[in-house]
Every structure is written in structure tokens, then in C-alpha cells.
Amino acid sequence: MSLTRQPHLELLDYTITLASENVRSGKGGPFAALVVVDGKIIAEGVNLVTSTNDPTAHAEMVAIRRACAALGTFQLTGAEMYTSCEPCPMCLGAIFWARPAVVFYAASCQEAAAAGFDDALIYHQIALPGDQRLIPMVQVATPRSNHSFETWQHNQQRVDY
């Protein structure tokens, strides 16, 4: 890969500091993330899972949601993300939906696993057929399975995303 964007090391370092502060504050896990546009921080996010009873409140998710709210858009085209740790599959998916240009991260998911955060399990589970996962995901096809898609495709007012 020819990476045209280079990381700002001071932004990565700041992200790690936010992650450590989040632990000391008791708000959640040891993770933080930034959304950066043209070298300027648009949004910060920290892990808020336990303090907000929201299992989706990972640092990257919080940062993406706040950045989109601040910019008034559901796309982060051209933005850079900094995160203290390699994104888990949920956050990776959110990143692909938000579409920033690049993600720089400090710790690997193996290092996260050593600290007790087993993202690697989910990466492994994704590769399995749905009905063989620890949480089975089972298709129950019905004659109406595609009804909402047909409604979508016939809706001239739809906003694609």
C-alpha cells in the first residue's frame, strides 16, 4: 500500500491519554478515538459502555456519532480517525458505513485480548456460518422476506446512504 496520509503522532498520543483518563474517571473501558478533518479534531469519543448501559458505546462509535452530529452528515468523507486500539468488528463496520479516509491505531487487537478484551473472538465468529456461531444467527425465510426492499426500491423519495 502506498499510504498518502501520515499520522500525526501527537494526536495518537493524545488519544492514548484520553483512554487512560477514561479509566480513571470510571466512565468505561480503556479506549478513546478522534475524528480529525484537515488536522483539526472534530470529535472525541471514549468508551462509555458501563456508565451509559450501552454495549454499542465504544470509543470509535461515540466519536463517529459525535462527528456526524457536529458536521450534520452521515458520512465522514476525507476525515482521519485516530484510535487507541485496533477497531473491533462492530467499530470496523461502523467505520465502513461512515467512510473516513484512513484509521490510525496504537495497540493491536492481540494486545487488547491480553488486557481482557476479546475482540479476536468476534473476528473468529464472523467467519463462521451463522448457525454455527456461539450466538446462532438463523435465517427464517418467509414469502415477505423481501417486502421492505421492494418498498424501498419503489420509493422515489428515498435517501440513499
Add this chain to the structure above:
Amino acid sequence: MSLTRQPHLELLDYTITLASENVRSGKGGPFAALVVVDGKIIAEGVNLVTSTNDPTAHAEMVAIRRACAALGTFQLTGAEMYTSCEPCPMCLGAIFWARPAVVFYAASCQEAAAAGFDDALIYHQIALPGDQRLIPMVQVATPRSNHSFETWQHNQQRVDY
């Protein structure tokens, strides 16, 4: 797999109806999801991406967040989820963090792709090394990469999740 839980077809059908209604309301994409405990709907979610400028507001995410808020917990142990379509990788990750018992879905991600929702691309991207993805995810290891994890492990007041 020996599946001990059987789907309630009327709940799946209701989910599809919610998904179609969501398109007609203009709130977002053709997706809906339920969180069910002991046969009772705890939370409903529909796709709200475009109407709330939140790329993470997929139906499953909205349903999980609402269910956790309603139950005052960050875990959905024992719950069942119904969703109009096979979860995308982001939602799959969220499901593994929320830990319901099972997920029943109607349409497959191939059917979603045919309707213009290319979850399959993200499933493919996940399997690639980070620096070879369409959105590069690049590790920038620093001497402080594990600082927040060390803070976490030394914090006696931490709430594991």
C-alpha cells in the same frame, strides 16, 4: 446445531412490516429489529441513518440500545432478537457485545446486496489485512500503546464488561 429456541413467526412478520413502514415514513432504510424477552417485545428499532445523521443507527443497533436502556443493563443475556435482514458486520459485532441468546432474520445479506445494501463488501474487507482495506487501518505502535490497558489492569474499581 441443535437449536433449542424456535422463532415466533408473527414477530418476524411484524419486524418486516416495521421495516416497510420505516421506508414509507422517510426515516431511513428498509430495516427493523426487535429485542424479545420471554415472548415480550422489550424494544423495537428501525434504521434511522439518514434522518438522524448517524451512520451507526442501524435497526439492530437502535433496538439493542433501547432494550439496554429499558432494562438498565449493558447485557441482553437470554434475549432473542428478530431482524428483517441478516445483520451487517457492525450489527453482528454489537450483538456479540450485547450477548442475546439467538438472532432470527428474514432476508439474507445477498438479498440486501441485490437491493443496494452492500454489507457483503464489509464482510469481505474484514478478512483482509488492515493496510490492504479500502479504508486503510494502520497500526502506529508507540511506547505508550498499552498505557491505557495498564491503567485498566491496575484499577481496582473497574467495571468489567
